[in-house]
Amino acid sequence: MNGIVAAGAPRERLIERALALIVEGEMAPGEAAGSARLALHQWRGKSAEHAAAVQEARQRWDALGGMANGLRAHFEEPGGTLMAHAAAAVKSPHRQQRRKMLLSVAALLGTGLVAGRGVQWYWQQPVSHAAYRTATAQMLKVTLADGIRGNRGMSGSRLDLAPQSSIEVTLYRNRRLVDMARGEVRFEVAPDKDRPLHVQTRAAVIEVVGTAFTVRDRGGPITVGVEHGHVRVGVAPRPGFAGTEGATIDLYAGDRVEIADGQAGRVQQADTAALSAWRDGWLVFENTPLGDALAAVNSYRTRPIVSDSPRIDAMRLSGRFRVNDSEGLMAALPTILPLTVAPRPDGSVALLAR
Structure with missing residues (x-):
């Protein structure tokens, strides 16, 4: 079978042509999008090979899982090269420039990057990013925009920051990341099994789907205490010990642990709510x-x-x-x-x- 191509199998150049029309139909402004969708319909009907190419192109485009919006935003970034091409395409009376830009996008997707770098790029783009810091004697309450849509009454995660605390929060489509530099933070995490929350500290990474827990980092041992639910603590290897792996510890309601120098102490049962008693x-x-x-x-x-x-x-x-x-x-x-x-x-x- 080597060297033999099955009859009707879509050729890559036809797939790229179909992708160009699909991308233009999704992303071009105004009437141009409608014209592209009509052209795609007519082009598809020319042969079984064209129809197969459209089917394959549509599967690649759909595999992006809604990436069209992300691509639009990417094209519209100030100073972006693709934005410049797109702007020129809209302003120019010649359709060749827009066609060239759209064909470039189609070629990118047609190379198979949709299953590799394209998808990777999409999932790596943050949905939102914010930094929160508290001064001396200042406390702060933060509600994240990470509640599951469609669940009535489902609010986002709630974070309470003690004085002199500093965190950065980045929300992605498939995960939530809190980079905690210092201080004390109580987390009431909105459940979302498809988008776990990770709290990254200097000595450990805490992974959680939905629970309430407090992290204290005042420069010495890092303390993690769970009020309810379940968190998984990945202890970072001890500095200077290359090639070693840190421990992984599961904590449940009432569990508390201290982490220092790449080592976790014994898990203890304690009044873990007392860790965030500063709120009262x-x-x-x-x-x-x-x-x-x-x-x-x-x-x-x-x-x-x-x-x-x-x-x-x-x-x-x-x-x-x-x-x-x-x-x-x-x-x-x-x-x-x-x-x-x-x-x-x-x-x-x-x-x-x-």
Whole structure:
């Protein structure tokens, strides 16, 4: 059978011709689109070979899954080369320029890139992107535009940011990505099994379809606590250990884990809702490294509380404190830990080991 082409099999040049008419019918302005659709119908009727070519071209175009809108946006990008060609085609009295541009698109699709780079390009284009940051003593509530369309009452994911937090949110057609630089964020994720949400931190990636959980990153260990649902935590390999693979941990309601230096601690059962108690005006620490606890407290203070040694930062603190009562915390610290409190002239406070 080598070298033999079955009768009626669509040839690539005919497919490209059909694609040119399909693309023009989908993308050309005004009457030109109607004329292209009529021309496609007439061209299709000329022979069985033409009909087969149209069928194959239509399958390639439909395989893009709605990419026409994405291509339009791509063509209309300011300064884009394709936009310039399209503009020239509309303004020019000669149809040759528009035909040349459309044939270029058809050739691109006809090369098979529709099943490769074309589709890859489509899925890699973000639907939306936004950055959210909070200042000292500032909290922020964000609702994402990621609710499933057609589900009545289905709202988007809700994010609560604690003070001094920073994230970037990028929504794609097949996934949702939150790049968390620092701080504390509580996630109430809108379920969408076809578009999981990933929270990317400096030490782990958290994958979720629909659940409520909190991520804390104040510079020390990263803490993840799940209120309900299920999240999967992929721990990043330890820096400097090339070729190693990080652990994957499944967390369920009431589970909490700390991650540091490429290693996850033991999964513990805890009051995970307490991780986001700052939403109600409380800071709750449960065996938290003092350095992390101070970072959380300082996110509400214009003058920080600082320690003079890593040994102090490593001390563990448990307790419940008002976010606006750091003075009460400083009064309590010497009774809880072997520390003394030393106010400084600039308004900051130093913690010294006893």
